[in-house]
Amino acid sequence: MNYDVILNANDSATLETQYAFTQGDYGQIQFSIRVKADGQYVTNAQRAFIVFSLSNGMIVTGADMPKSVATYTYVFQGNELQSPGKVVADVKLVYANGQISSNKFTFMCRFDPLADKSVPAAPYITLLQQIVDEGQEKINYLQALIDSIQGGIGSTTITRNDLQNTRNPVSAGTKAIDAQMAQYLLLKSDLVNNALATTAGVAPLDAAMGKTLQDQITNANSNLTVTQIDIAQYKNAAVVSTTSNCFARSDKYKVIIDIGLALISQSLSADNITIFTLPANIRPNLPVYFTLTATDSSISVNCSIKSDGSIVVSKTPSTAKYLSGQAIFFIGK
Structure with a gap:
């Protein structure tokens, strides 16, 4: 714009x-x-x-x-x-x-409260995915060593030179793991399949927990998705002649009604006049009360948003005025 x-x-x-x-x-x-x-x-x-x-x-x-x-x-x-x-x-x-x-x-x-609550979850996803990837990498590494040992049993004698006592990568089938390294190996029983640990360095996260965490992150992200609509299309044209920057922003739990400018030029000095009617998906369960203020600061009028979606001013100005204001309310359960 x-x-x-x-x-x-x-x-x-x-x-x-x-x-x-x-x-x-x-x-x-x-x-x-x-x-x-x-x-x-x-x-x-x-x-x-x-x-x-x-x-x-x-x-x-x-x-x-x-x-x-x-x-x-x-x-x-x-x-x-x-x-x-x-x-x-x-x-x-x-x-x-x-x-x-x-x-x-x-x-x-x-x-705009939503501006502070719509931070992308990407950094958390990256950290959790890194934990999952590292756990899977170690499991794959150990499985490759086990397969190489099992493949050679009964056909080739393993000597001391065939043993490896480090984590340095080698070609598949060329080295066996030294028994001294057993103290550093992960057992299946060492894996943790929950998100309850509070002490660092105790146990690795089971790869199966990755899906649970990813599902939770996906659900949290969907709850934070913000939808914006222009409510100028829902104005009462018999009362409001001009609008600018009139939006409704909503996520799963709350709605922000932002009336940038609304020119009240008809039905002047009248009581309980509807200026907008919100669509059904963003209506409050109970009445919401807020104030609209003239851009020249000459007056303020009390407003309410009814459960039927109507935005009502208690009394319209005596002369045509540009009004602006904001209301916030919760929706859903």
């Missing part, structure tokens, strides 16, 4: 935009930025980039922006939205003579 930003190089004030984004929106949001100087768009800058000042004090410097005539484009990469709150974006234009101009604007970053 594209957002236009027009900056004035002759104005030292920071441009306060009404744009608001949510953590996790990276790769989806693009700024189209133009800078005016003395009434004309700047086209002679050699390069341009943005320095983001986050609400937690962190500084994020973006890559150089591509330019088309006088328009610079920037797509969020992720770090820009790591901290909820107001973000100050400082657009730097660099000229051939070394001059650097600074032109600032702001936007809001909204908190």
